[in-house]
Amino acid sequence: MNRHYHTVVIGGGCLGAACAFSVQRGLGNKSGKVAIIEKKVLGAGLSSRHSAIVRSANASPMAARMAKMATQYWKNLKPLWGVNIPYEQSGAIWIAENAADSRAESWTALEHMLQQEGIDFAMVSHRDVLELSRQALKTVPDEIYYYEPDVLQLDSPQILNAMQTAAKKTRVDVLEHCDVIDFEHAGQGITALHTSQGKIFAEHVINAAGAWSADLFAGIGLNIPVALEPVYAANFLVSVHDIPEGMPIIADYVNQAYFRRWRGSILHMHQPRSRNAKDIARSFSRTAMNPEGANVIYDALSFNVTQQQLDNYLGKVINRFPKIGKPVYAGGYHSFFDITPDLKFILGPDTEFTNLYHCLGAGQALKYAPIFGEIIADLITEGSVISNAIDIEEFSIGRFSNNDLSRYWQANALTQNGL
Structure with a gap:
């Protein structure tokens, strides 16, 4: 049976969920329904492996402004999602x-x-x-x-639980294990989606599919430059005598590592996104040659690490935390950043299809999720809650219209501080 929705969100990660909840709230209960289409289960992608650090520092003034607003939303999420989540303000x-x-x-x-x-x-x-x-x-x-x-530490499992609870509270339909196969379009609008669960009609479509975006929309002629950059995360057991509770998050750009204490007795660490032009180009090349596409995220081999990787991280821990001695390894895994050529978001209306909107986080999805949801909802429901404070022009997909990605790699700034 065909289904009709006011808005269909493709992708059930933190960005897709945030967009769905905000749009449904903007519509109210009588103006139409919102659905999330997710090929696995809600929150199953990169959102489930996020380090869940929420900070405002960013080299782009507008991104920093949005991050500050997002931080306040995370502290008081209930008006947006109908639920709150616990957080630590560790700095x-x-x-x-x-x-x-x-x-x-x-x-x-x-x-x-x-x-x-x-x-x-x-x-x-x-x-x-x-x-x-x-x-x-x-x-x-x-x-x-x-x-x-004013930097927060959240916890990924609690965020995923909040997303699932919020979907019920906001009455957003969640279609799990549902693959998008193709699109129908007329003129400059997408009219319907062909999925593994049948045909779905939509007045508006939000692309929150992250690294799946490029393959997903290539069939209708859209170039969405998103690639996967691998990142290794590792956990070490620590003592309160080595690293005290309440210690601030450490963003160490000398050792190229983020450190945070979480879940009582674990030192969690991962590397930041690379801003090196050659590394970004390699990520796009690797993504293009990967037959699995973004599905590599679900590969069981992602949870295997090499001794060389472990030794590299052990060295970083010992170098920054001399009291630890030899850390006790407690497990690690490979995750990914979904990146764009200039490492900035793709946010806002599409330039080809008038009822398509992009919400792609460029490796920073979770920290911005609440504010991105509000921005997309404003665009779709013609609201003005934040339009006077935010200008998203620099994040438009239109900046990639000439398809010359090399200029973004070459201009990729060593002046951007890696933020």
């Missing part, structure tokens, strides 16, 4: 090299820009870092440090 210490070149200047510029946006992000002394970390961190003269107090 974050940012570590960079005190280089006598433009890199140090770019951190100073970042500090100034974020403070103009009302984000508490300021340089701190070595003594401050030792006090904040309760003497757990090693500091050296060649490093500079910044502190961002």
